[in-house]
Amino acid sequence: MARKILLEKIDIPGIQEYEVYRKNGGYASVEKALKTMTPDDAVEQVKASGMRGRGGAGFPMGMKWSFIDKKSGKPRHLVVNADESEPGTFKDRFLMHHIPHLLIEGAIVSSYALEANLSYIYIRGEYMWIFKILEKAIKEAYANGWLGKNILGTGYDLDLYVHCGAGAYICGEETALIESLEGKRGNPRIKPPFPAVSGLWGEPTVVNNVESISTVSWIINNGGDEYAKIGVGKSTGTKLMSASGHIKNPGVYEIELGLSMEEFFHSDEYCGGMMDDRPLKACIPGGCSVPILPPQYLFKTANGDDRLISYESLADGGFITGSSLGSGGFIVYNDTACIVRNTWNFSRFFHHESCGQCSPCREGTGWMDKILYRIETGQGREEDIDLLWSIQSQIEGNTICPLGDAASWPVAAAIRHFREEFEYHVRFPEKVKDRNHFVNEPMEKVRHLLSGSIASL
Amino acid sequence: MKQTINMSDTLMARINELLSHYPADKKKSAMLPVLHAVQDAHDNWLSLELMDKVAEILEVTPIEVYEVVTFYSMFNQKPIAKYMLEFCRTACCGLRGGENLMDYTCQKLGVKPGEITPDGMFSVVGVECLGACGFGPMLQLGDNYHENLTKEKIDTLLEDCKQGKVNLY
Numbered sequence: 001m002a003r004k005i006l007l008e009k010i011d012i013p014g015i016q017e018y019e020v021y022r023k024n025g026g027y028a029s030v031e032k033a034l035k036t037m038t039p040d041d042a043v044e045q046v047k048a049s050g051m052r053g054r055g056g057a058g059f060p061m062g063m064k065w066s067f068i069d070k071k072s073g074k075p076r077h078l079v080v081n082a083d084e085s086e087p088g089t090f091k092d093r094f095l096m097h098h099i100p101h102l103l104i105e106g107a108i109v110s111s112y113a114l115e116a117n118l119s120y121i122y123i124r125g126e127y128m129w130i131f132k133i134l135e136k137a138i139k140e141a142y143a144n145g146w147l148g149k150n151i152l153g154t155g156y157d158l159d160l161y162v163h164c165g166a167g168a169y170i171c172g173e174e175t176a177l178i179e180s181l182e183g184k185r186g187n188p189r190i191k192p193p194f195p196a197v198s199g200l201w202g203e204p205t206v207v208n209n210v211e212s213i214s215t216v217s218w219i220i221n222n223g224g225d226e227y228a229k230i231g232v233g234k235s236t237g238t239k240l241m242s243a244s245g246h247i248k249n250p251g252v253y254e255i256e257l258g259l260s261m262e263e264f265f266h267s268d269e270y271c272g273g274m275m276d277d278r279p280l281k282a283c284i285p286g287g288c289s290v291p292i293l294p295p296q297y298l299f300k301t302a303n304g305d306d307r308l309i310s311y312e313s314l315a316d317g318g319f320i321t322g323s324s325l326g327s328g329g330f331i332v333y334n335d336t337a338c339i340v341r342n343t344w345n346f347s348r349f350f351h352h353e354s355c356g357q358c359s360p361c362r363e364g365t366g367w368m369d370k371i372l373y374r375i376e377t378g379q380g381r382e383e384d385i386d387l388l389w390s391i392q393s394q395i396e397g398n399t400i401c402p403l404g405d406a407a408s409w410p411v412a413a414a415i416r417h418f419r420e421e422f423e424y425h426v427r428f429p430e431k432v433k434d435r436n437h438f439v440n441e442p443m444e445k446v447r448h449l450l451s452g453s454i455a456s457l
Numbered sequence: 458m459k460q461t462i463n464m465s466d467t468l469m470a471r472i473n474e475l476l477s478h479y480p481a482d483k484k485k486s487a488m489l490p491v492l493h494a495v496q497d498a499h500d501n502w503l504s505l506e507l508m509d510k511v512a513e514i515l516e517v518t519p520i521e522v523y524e525v526v527t528f529y530s531m532f533n534q535k536p537i538a539k540y541m542l543e544f545c546r547t548a549c550c551g552l553r554g555g556e557n558l559m560d561y562t563c564q565k566l567g568v569k570p571g572e573i574t575p576d577g578m579f580s581v582v583g584v585e586c587l588g589a590c591g592f593g594p595m596l597q598l599g600d601n602y603h604e605n606l607t608k609e610k611i612d613t614l615l616e617d618c619k620q621g622k623v624n625l626y
């Protein structure tokens with residue numbers, strides 16, 4: 001059995017309840033930190049752990065914490081990012097649902113390290129039932145003296161609340177999230193200033209993902225160095241993977257970073273291989289924003305090394321032959337899936353979710369949505385494929401927040417690795433009229449049709 | 458469309474509790490939670506009058522509330538069906554048959570996506586990924602998720618709604 005940190009206690013009956021959680025060692029990290037460590041000691045432990053933010057970007061958490069402005073004397077805040085809206089990702093919800101106190105405990109210790117006295121958990125509005133679970137857990141934490149004034153008689157005060165969003169993917173971006181928490185539209189801010197200097201209400205703020213904060217208690221209890229021993233290289237610790245699509249066992253799995261892709265994919269402990277034993281066509285390893293990979297680059301890098309689930313290995317080859325660990329949203333496609341349809345689906349998503357502040361993103365996502373729809377429904381033109389390529393390349397890097405990039409990368413990767421599918425759609429419009437075209441006739445069966453006409457490209 | 462506004466004691470108590478989560482001079486921060494509470498207590502939609510009421514409570518100008526309501530997808534500016542079936546239309550659910558199930562439900566109810574049945578009971582809408590990708594296909598009804606859907610499960614759910622057995626919140 002693999003090493004577990006976050007899901008270790010998940011099967012204990014009643015672990016959602018405060019009493020059971022406490023009996024099983026819960027809140028020990030709060031006692032340890034508040035009674036035996038200074039806030040800066042706690043930051044040092046997190047630094048030593050090498051833990052990297054689990055929200056998608058993989059930025060070292062200890063380093064981010066050390067940027068928080070403690071000198072200005074302004075009030076500081078921790079904001080936990082529970083917006084979880086990246087298609088393919090459902091791990092934070094799983095954690096909060098099954099072991100809510102782990103997040104509350106982590107948020108208390110983290111707030112202490114940041115010397116914050118007022119912190120929030122920002123949860124997406126659709127997770128209303130989890131909002132209620134967290135509200136209850138927070139109430140229990142107050143009732144048992146883990147929150148409020150003079151916690152454990154140490155003189156440390158902390159108020160923690162859960163705040164709900166109302167349906168907007170962009171509010172997962174940290175500055176949009178802060179705007180939203182201030183009661184405004186979720187328009188990302190121009191950085192700098194970074195939230196660590198000027199965040200919520202202009203005050204120093206750290207935003208971290210649910211999974212990141214839920215890990216902090218283990219690091220405090222066991223030491224940053226112990227944490228750093230788990231994993232591989234600069235990918236320390238464990239990671240939650242959300243697995244979905246055409247696999248036998250969809251679900252949330254905790255893996256030790258560095259696990260081989262082969263094992264994660266095929267082992268019955270994890271994905272269990274392909275649903276109905278159909279052929280694998282493609283896989284997105286880290287949520288819909290990261291490049292899709294064809295099978296030959298999923299299990300091996302371009303150099304022929306085994307592909308591992310780690311930040312470095314998944315990025316090996318850059319975006320040409322690699323991808324990114326992202327949020328750990330692992331989406332698997334068999335031969336009945338249509339890559340064009342999938343790309344259109346994601347483009348429509350980004351178009352829908354663009355906040356509209358910058359024209360390359362606002363116009364570009366709309367344009368890509370329209371063109372991809374046209375191609376998918378058999379109304380595409382030969383030149384549309386190059387047009388798509390050109391649009392995506394002009395969005396990337398030219399926007400206020402990374403949503404623009406996130407909208408570009410999936411389109412670029414799909415064209416790069418699956419150009420023949422786009423061509424097939426354009427050349428044989430009558431064959432793609434039915435949206436289940438590859439269910440009826442997978443690409444393998446129709447590829448030969450393309451070979452005769454490829455020269456004219 | 459006129460909306461009957463009822464700022465009941467229970468609702469006001471909830472609003473006051475929500476306001477207590479933010480510094481006294483940062484009332485505007487309670488905007489989203491307060492709008493949720495108010496909308497839930499008013500048949501799941503927000504008329505202009507109701508938004509003005511929220512502006513008054515939060516001590517902000519009405520435009521600040523309109524700006525927010527129009528930005529977020531969970532706020533409804535028109536009356537909606539009693540049972541709004543929100544199907545995830547994003548790719549992972551699609552791989553597991555989401556699109557076919559949404560079509561099935563539309564046909565069964567005789568509506569197109571976005572339309573309300575003539576009796577005002579049901580509507581079917583497509584929404585973006587709800588964080589249930591491994592348990593798809595799925596739909597949201599009120600606060601609840603219905604996952605690993607099949608035609609049979611949808612038949613039962615619709616029947617339960619008709620018999621008033623389904624709680625939205």
Ligand SMILES: Cc1cc2nc3c(=O)[nH]c(=O)nc-3n(C[C@H](O)[C@H](O)[C@H](O)COP(=O)(O)O)c2cc1C
Pocket residue numbers: 052053054055056057058059061081082083084085086169170171172173174175207208209210212213401402403406
């Ligand atoms: C468009 C967009 C959406 C994002 N959505 C989320 C999200 O839902 N959850 C999350 O934790 N981070 C999300 N992020 C990343 C956050 O901006 C931020 O980097 C993260 O919360 C930091 O936490 P971490 O360092 O613990 O990963 C998103 C970023 C972008 C650009």
Ligand code: SF4
Pocket residue numbers: 170187188353354355356357358359361362399400401402403404
């Ligand atoms: S890149 Fe898109 S989502 Fe981000 S700020 Fe610009 S318009 Fe808004």
Ligand code: FES
Pocket residue numbers: 087088089545546547548549550551585586587588589590591593595
């Ligand atoms: S794709 Fe349907 S819940 Fe995520």
